[in-house]
Amino acid sequence: MYETDKGKILMVDDEPNALTVLSAILSHEGYDVLKSDNVDYAIEILHKETVDAIVTDMKMPEKDGLELFQYVSKTLPDIPVIFLTAYGTVDSAVSAMTHGAFYYFIKPPDYVKFKSVLARAVEQRRLRREVEYLRRKLSTMDGGNHIVGNTPQIMQILKTIEAVKDSASSVLICGETGTGKELVARALHFGSIRRDKPFIAINCAAMPKELIESELFGCEKGAFTGAVARRIGKFEEAAGGTILLDEIGEIDPPLQAKLLRVLQEREIERLGSNKKIKVDFRLLSSTNRDLNKEIGVKFREDLLYRINVVKIEVPPLRERKDDIPLLVDQFLKEFCAREQKKPVGVSEEVMSVLLEHNWPGNVRQLSNVIERAIVLAKGKEITLKDIPEELWKGGQKAKTVSVKRTLKDLEIHAVREALQMCNGNKSLAARNLGISRKAFYKRLKEL
Template sequence: MGNGTVLIVDDEPNAIKVLSAILLEADYNVVESIDVDMALKALHQEDVDVVITDLRMPGRDGMQLFEHVTENHPDIPVIFLTAYGTVDSAVHAITHGAFYYFIKPPDYLKLKSILARAVEQRRLKREIEALRKRLAEETSLPRIIGKTPQMLKIFNTIETIKDSESSVIICGETGTGKELIARALHFGSTRRDRPFVAVNCAAIPRELLESELFGYERGAFTGAVSRRIGRFEEASGGTLFLDEIGELDLSVQSKMLRVLQEREIERLGSNRKIKVHFRLVSSTNRDLEREAKAGNFRKDLLYRLNVIQINVPLLRERQDDIPLLVSEYVNEFCIREKKVLTVSDEVMRIFHDYHWPGNVRQLRNVMERAVVLSKGETITSRELPDEFVSLKKREGPLHSLRTLSELESEAVKNALRVCNGNKSKAARLLGISRKALYKRIKDWNIE
């Protein structure tokens, strides 16, 4: 109900009945408990805004419940309502953070006024916490770094479309920084003070993804012990980022299409329609047009998603950005590790020649390792993983070097041989997408 959820705790059934009737008439949702043990279960299962509790009860009393709420749910106000009040108990409760202390029978008009203030205080606390979380996200946001033409084009696109409501799809291989671009679109826009909700579609089991997105009511299915707000509602007013959207099951795709068309949802276990308004940004490392032709992705949903497309280049396609990225990561991890380090020319040459199958994410991990392991003032090849050391050993006269294309072709052939021709396994072994593997097989006419 509209005004909030109130947990009433009292061992007298008639007292609960009277207060429940008054609060229900005032448009509150009421949860009833006749003892502290029931109240603790309700706090775990329900999204409670305020607790109204008696003081003296069999077993654990109201003061023990108050102490539990203060320690475990500090944002929930507690109001005492007791027939056995004393000055000492009232002073103890108020000085330890109770919101108010009533003697039975209370002035119900005043109780409703105090209750409204308590609900509003809880909502304000939650909003402040959400703002703090968003501020922490924004201030800790890694920067998108680059000076190559491909990256400058992306920067220009972000600046142009950041305040638009149109859907955006970000395409690129794993580790190229797709989520960074999604965050830049949100935190650089007028939505920056609203939620940024990220969902990794590949990480959530298919049978749970629908409930994760739409939410559910209590009792909607086995294990649904309380209502849960879904990601569509959570993102309302802000940005919903669906990472690896190509992993969505066809049944969820059809429901998502309806959400994008109608801008409303129904939680699982409910037929009440809830309006939602968010900007959708999605990402994929798949060729969704090919997936649509193969019947694995809905064409009508693809048209809805692909209003604006941003293609993120591979790291080896923007080698001039590697020195900038290295400098950024060395600085980041040196601050954390309290070190001052430089990077040797030898390491930079190795980085320039390396093919970076894991893209920017791999470079960041390599630099973190190098900073942590470095004992001197300069990062050398000794701090690099084995695959970089083997690349260094192959250095020699220019005529003895093989081209990057030859090295990649050999790696693809070896992976296919090891995986007995299974292209999905070979792609995972190489750390690239199936789309990228198919392209290389076609380019090099690999049988």
């Protein structure tokens, strides 16, 4: 599915010499270069070709690079855009970066750094395409439900799912409440060869302790008071499929011992019976606790080894805030369809508030906020009055802080990137940034 060449680059510049020189450099590096001396022709190319990155001049006759970037942002938002600009248009380039542009260079660029940045841009584009491919595969039979996000953490989760989905090995899914652990479990099942078999989810925290054993293993008539008929347990129900033990850390140690034996022998005994029944299932477990800290106290070490063959960590929403706009868009579509409302948008004020909030309830809390807003919204977009007051108290102040932070965020990004590109060499990083070593160390201390 994935190409082996370096990638396809669209160069846009009205200066023939600049276009020729840079195209030659990139072609020599192994890129397939498409050239255009104006924005309109560049857009025509984008309709015909699959492009991995765009490198565009900022100032051009008629339409400029900023207009091209705005078009790409709306129609092909996954394609990274790198600006080439003169000193007079630096402010425009910085503004474009705050709205999603990948990078900008002042003409003539440092070609070593330019090639490094372009390589990262192409890799990011390819990763996004790979994620979309994996996402389509993983959502085949799950009613369209899929994991939303393009951050590195989500990309890694999707890669892990793709790698282990058809394995019989147990998977432990860890993360705070509301992060979407069950969604990961469903992706593992419905993207696997077991997709046509049952997916059984058990919330161990919500089930009375005295009933969970019969719920898991089943019981015979008369096994205990109230057992008026034979009952099939969840492990039998999951035959050939997948069973998810949600919040497995809530199971008492005595039952953990029985669960361990089931995992080892792949057979169960219903309560009130001595007959062993062979069971075929794939076990997925989830927890919002650190089970390693509970070994020997609340959780058996040997059971943890059994369920933790593959571990998937689902990050809290506060650590993947770049995914919030994508999640909001998904929830808007979902709840507008359910409520039979025309599509609505989100005001800039509301989006600023959503991006500032730390979301202790994670994705589930964000979903609830958008659901409430859809129900209350009267206009074409969600405004501050449609979301809970505790989110936007001081909202205007939060928005101001967000704007003030923009330049600081860019500075942090630049320093980190310079260090990464120079393998931690601070002197070289300072030279690449065009500042003195003393000034660079001062920035490091401040940041």
